[in-house]
Every structure is written in C-alpha cells, then in structure tokens.
Amino acid sequence: MNAAFDAKLNADLDKLKAAGTYKQLRHITGPMAPEVHMEEAGDVIVLSSNNYLGLSDEPSVVAAGKAGLDKYGAGTASVRFICGTFDIHRILEDRIAAFLGTEAALTYVSCWSANTGLFPTICEEGSAIVSDELNHASIIDGCRLASKAKRERYKHGDMADLEAKLQSLRGCAPILIVTDGVFSMEGSLAKLPEIVALAEKYGAVTVVDDSHGTGVTGKTGRGTIEHFGLEGRVDIITGTLGKALGGAAGGFVAGSHALIDTLIQRSRPQLFSNALPATVACSSLQAIEYLDAHPELVEKLRANVAYFRDGLKRLGFKPLEGESAIVPIIVGDTAFAIAMSDALLKKGVFVTGFGFPVVPEGTARIRTQLSAALTRDEMDRALAAFETVGRDVGLLK
Numbered sequence: 401m402n403a404a405f406d407a408k409l410n411a412d413l414d415k416l417k418a419a420g421t422y423k424q425l426r427h428i429t430g431p432m433a434p435e436v437h438m439e440e441a442g443d444v445i446v447l448s449s450n451n452y453l454g455l456s457d458e459p460s461v462v463a464a465g466k467a468g469l470d471k472y473g474a475g476t477a478s479v480r481f482i483c484g485t486f487d488i489h490r491i492l493e494d495r496i497a498a499f500l501g502t503e504a505a506l507t508y509v510s511c512w513s514a515n516t517g518l519f520p521t522i523c524e525e526g527s528a529i530v531s532d533e534l535n536h537a538s539i540i541d542g543c544r545l546a547s548k549a550k551r552e553r554y555k556h557g558d559m560a561d562l563e564a565k566l567q568s569l570r571g572c573a574p575i576l577i578v579t580d581g582v583f584s585m586e587g588s589l590a591k592l593p594e595i596v597a598l599a600e601k602y603g604a605v606t607v608v609d610d611s612h613g614t615g616v617t618g619k620t621g622r623g624t625i626e627h628f629g630l631e632g633r634v635d636i637i638t639g640t641l642g643k644a645l646g647g648a649a650g651g652f653v654a655g656s657h658a659l660i661d662t663l664i665q666r667s668r669p670q671l672f673s674n675a676l677p678a679t680v681a682c683s684s685l686q687a688i689e690y691l692d693a694h695p696e697l698v699e700k701l702r703a704n705v706a707y708f709r710d711g712l713k714r715l716g717f718k719p720l721e722g723e724s725a726i727v728p729i730i731v732g733d734t735a736f737a738i739a740m741s742d743a744l745l746k747k748g749v750f751v752t753g754f755g756f757p758v759v760p761e762g763t764a765r766i767r768t769q770l771s772a773a774l775t776r777d778e779m780d781r782a783l784a785a786f787e788t789v790g791r792d793v794g795l796l797k
Contacts, residue, residue, distance in 0.1 A: 420735030421755060426745075431457040432647060434773045438750065445782050447751040447768045450643035452616050452725050453697045454773025455687045461646050468682025476675040481664070488681045496652050499688055500622060501631050504660040507676045508669055511611050511640040511651030515542040517669035518607075518638060518653055519576070521662065523549035528572035530565045530604075532556055532579045534586065539578055539609055556583075559594045566602045574605045581610035581624030582617065585759050585767065587726030589617065592628045600633075607636040611651075615644025616725050621691055621698040627723070635659075641680070646687035648680045701725055701772035704779065708770055711783040716796045719768075728765040731795065737764035740793050747785035 416422040427439040432451050438444050455461050472486055480489070489507060496505040508514040515538040523529060523546035531543055534556045543551050550572055554562040562577070569575050577599050579590040592608070599606045610623040618626030621644070625634050636659065641650035653663060663670055691697065709727050712719050719727045731737050734755025741753035744766075755764035790796035 420738055423738075426750065431462075433457050434771060434775065434778055436750070441745050441748070441750070444745065444748050444750040445774075445778050447749060447770070447782055449647075449769060449771065450612070451647045451771050451773070452644040452701055452769070453621075453687075453691065454771050455645065455690060456647035458646075458687070458690060460690060461683050461686045464686035465648070465679045465683035468679040472678035472682075474679075475677060479671060479673060480675050481671070485675065486678050486681070488678050488685070489675055492681045492685045493652070495685055495688055497654055499692075500625075500637055500654045502637065502654040503657045505652050505654040506660045506663050506667075506670065507641075507681070508651045508653070509673055509676055510642065510649060511609065511638055512538040512541075513669040513673065514638045514651035514653050515539050515609060516545055517542075517663065517667035518636070519543050519546040519549075519578075521667045522574070522659070523576065525549075526572060528552070528569040528575045530554055530562060530569070530575065530577050532583075532590070534583050535578060535580050536584060536609060536611070539580070543578070557588075557591055559591060559598065562595070563598055563602075566598060566604060570602075573603075575602065576605045576607050578607045579609070580612070581608045582612035582724040582726065584612050584726065585728065585754060585765070587720055587722035587724045587728055587767075589613075589624055589627065589723055592624060592630055592634070596630055596633050599635075605635045606633075607638070608634050609638045611638070611640040611643060612724060612726065614639045615691060616698070616701065617723065619698075620695050641676075641684040641687070644687075645691070646683050648683055650676045650680055650684055697772045701770065704772060704774050705770045707776070708768065708779050708783070711779065712768075712786065715783065715787050715790060717786070717790065720765075725770045727768045727770065729768070730763055730765045732762060732764055734764045736793070737766060740766055740789060740795075743789045743792065744785055747789060749782045749785045 429437045432449055435445055477483055493505045493507055519542040525548045528550040529543050530552045533553045552565045554565050577595055581590055596606055613624035615621045617624045636655040638653050705725050709719055717729050719729050737753030737755050741751055744751055751766055751768055753766055
C-alpha cells in the first residue's frame with residue numbers, strides 16, 4: 401500500500417467530516433417499500449426513493465424476475481454481439497419502443513451507460529450539442545465524451561439563450577438540443593413545447609432524458625412527452641428502468657431504427673459491456689405491463705404529491721413548485737441540509753439532504769420524493785416529523 405496516497409485520502413475525508421458534508425451510507429434490511437427497516441435507525445418512512453409507483457416490491461414484478469433467473473440464469477456472460485442476445489432483451493426493447501411510441505429501443509445496464517454511449521456515437525466532427533445547464537451528470541459526462549462536437553450550455557429553461565446558441569451554431573450538423581424531462585433536483589419539467597418548436601425551426605435533433613418522468617408524468621405515465629402532447633415530435637428519448645419501472649437497474653435509448661442500429665454498431669458501452677441481466681429485463685418488462693394494466697397508480701401518485709405538498713405548505717415550509725413527484729425544500733447550507741436529514745431520520749423519516757456540488761452553493765435542499773404506495777397515515781406521520789424538526793432547526797416559527 402502507498403501510505404502517502406492513503407494518508408491524503410483520509411485527510412480529504414476528514415475535511416468532509418469536519419465540514420458536516422460527509423455522506424453516510426444507510427443499510428436497509430429488506431425490499432424497498434414505503435416503510436423499511438434500517439440498521440442505523442429502525443423502522444422508517446421512505447421519502448428519498450425513486451420507487452414512484454411502488455413497483456419495487458410488487459409481487460408480480462418480483463415473480464417475473466425470479467422466473468427470469470430460472471429460465472436464463474444469473475448472467476449474460478459476455479457482450480451481445482459476441483455470444484448472442486437473449487430473446488428477453490429483444491422483447492423488452494420492443495415493449496419499451498411501443499410504450500414510448502418510437503420505432504425501436506436499446507437497453508443498457510444503466511441510463512448513465514445509455515447517455516455516455518449515445519452522444520459520442522452520434523456526434524462527430526461538424527456536429528454540435530446544446531445542453532441545459534442543470535442537466536443530469538450523466539448527460540454532462542456524455543457530452544464531454546463527444547469531444548469532436550461543438551458543445552454549448554444554455555441557461556436553465558431560458559429559451560432566448562437556447563435560441564441564441566442555436567443561431568451561433570448555424571452550419572453544424574447535426575445539432576442536438578439535450579434536456580432532462582424532469583430536473584431531479586428541482587422537480588420541475590423542461591419547457592418541451594418551446595424546445596421542440598426551436599428544434600423544428602433550426603433543424604435540430606431533440607434529446608430528452610426522461611428518467612424521472614417515465615411512469616410519473618403524462619396521463620398514462622408515459623412521461624414528459626406525453627404530458628405535453630408531443631408524441632412523435634421528440635427524436636431521441638433516454639431513460640431508466642431503475643426508478644418508476646421496478647427500480648432494479650437498466651437504462652435505454654429509444655428512437656428510430658437507424659439510430660438504434662447505429663448504437664448497436666458503434667456505441668462503446670454496448671460493445672464492451674455485458675448486457676442487462678435477464679432477470680432484470682424480465683422484472684422490468686412486467687413493471688411496464690403492470691403500469692399499463694393499472695393506470696390508477698399514476699393518479700394515486702399525483703394525489704399523494706398534492707397531499708404532501710399541501711401539508712408542507714400548511715406547516716409553513718415553502719417547497720419548490722413543480723408537476724413531478726419530487727418536492728424539494730431549499731434550506732441554504734449543505735451542512736445544514738445534511739444535519740436536518742439526520743434529524744428527520746431520528747424521527748423515523750428517511751429523506752436526503754443535497755448540497756454542493758450536486759446543486760449550486762447556497763441552494764442546498766431536502767428533497768422529498770413521493771410514491772403511489774404511501775398511505776395517508778404514513779404521510780401524516782412524516783409531516784409531523786417535518787413539523788418537529790422544522791421547529792427544532794429554526795425553519796418554522
């Protein structure tokens with residue numbers, strides 16, 4: 401062991417601890433659910449999960465994964481073009497495409513892999529990317545990997561700035577406009593109608609990462625594109641199977657046949673990584689089928705979001721407005737946000753405090769995330785904890 405190197409790492413970690421920004425891992429002893437048992441805190445209500453529809457422990461989703469394990473085994477053993485593609489991958493990809501209304505889709509082991517595999521594959525010399533400044537880190541890293549393209553960021557949600565960037569890139573082809581559908585730290589939706597209109601005006605390609613929108617927004621949970629009635633007008637959709645759709649793992653790119661075939665030929669995470677485990681593909685497929693058969697889950701989620709948001713406001717909190725299942729409360733300082741989340745955990749509510757560098761300095765927040773599986777009793781108990789802690793830390797009078 402290099403003692404000097406290890407000493408530097410420990411010194412850096414000590415600085416995080418001294419600043420109150422050190423992250424503690426919490427250990428859950430059972431399936432993700434509205435209430436879980438945590439080694440460090442006992443039984444707690446979960447308000448920090450992406451399990452928006454409560455499908456992580458849905459019996460039929462779990463059973464589909466078990467059946468997939470029996471049928472296909474534990475792993476894929478190699479990459480798809482070398483040792484073959486399991487039929488479940490094709491079935492799932494066809495189902496994702498049908499669900500989103502695209503010609504085709506391709507799965508990856510995560511949406512991070514999907515985003516980092518997409519942009520460098522389709523953005524060569526002479527191309528350009530214009531990305532919202534608050535896009536997810538996987539989009540940022542994917543754009544960085546597209547090193548041959550011109551890359552610009554536009555101010556968050558600022559359509560005038562986006563248009564100015566598009567005008568400055570005339571002559572580049574293709575030009576990609578990239579945005580999250582739902583911004584995960586804000587809970588807000590992208591201005592997709594305006595973005596699509598600008599893309600059509602300037603001949604640009606629209607790319608939407610709808611990881612926090614799929615299963616959440618839109619009348620039937622098909623995401624932010626359905627929410628705005630823009631079906632067929634967005635060129636590329638990326639997303640995850642690890643949030644509302646069962647919560648296991650996996651990501652995807654959905655778009656035209658030509659796009660998907662290009663990714664199969666040249667996308668490096670696809671070419672050099674094992675495929676999504678078949679058991680995850682099976683459970684994800686069942687999650688989509690379950691959502692289609694139970695559209696009331698989406699309405700239940702929205703009702704829970706409205707109930708909890710109104711409850712926070714009645715207590716005196718000022719959560720950010722939005723139409724997603726993410727309800728953030730800005731508290732200012734990173735150490736304060738982490739300390740508040742620790743205090744809430746002691747009161748039986750598991751929720752995460754986020755600060756710099758995940759969000760800009762001075763905008764640290766407690767990010768609550770609602771699930772369709774939460775009961776009114778669970779939300780009332782969580783609100784009671786928020787009231788007590790809010791008074792203790794001085795946020796409420």
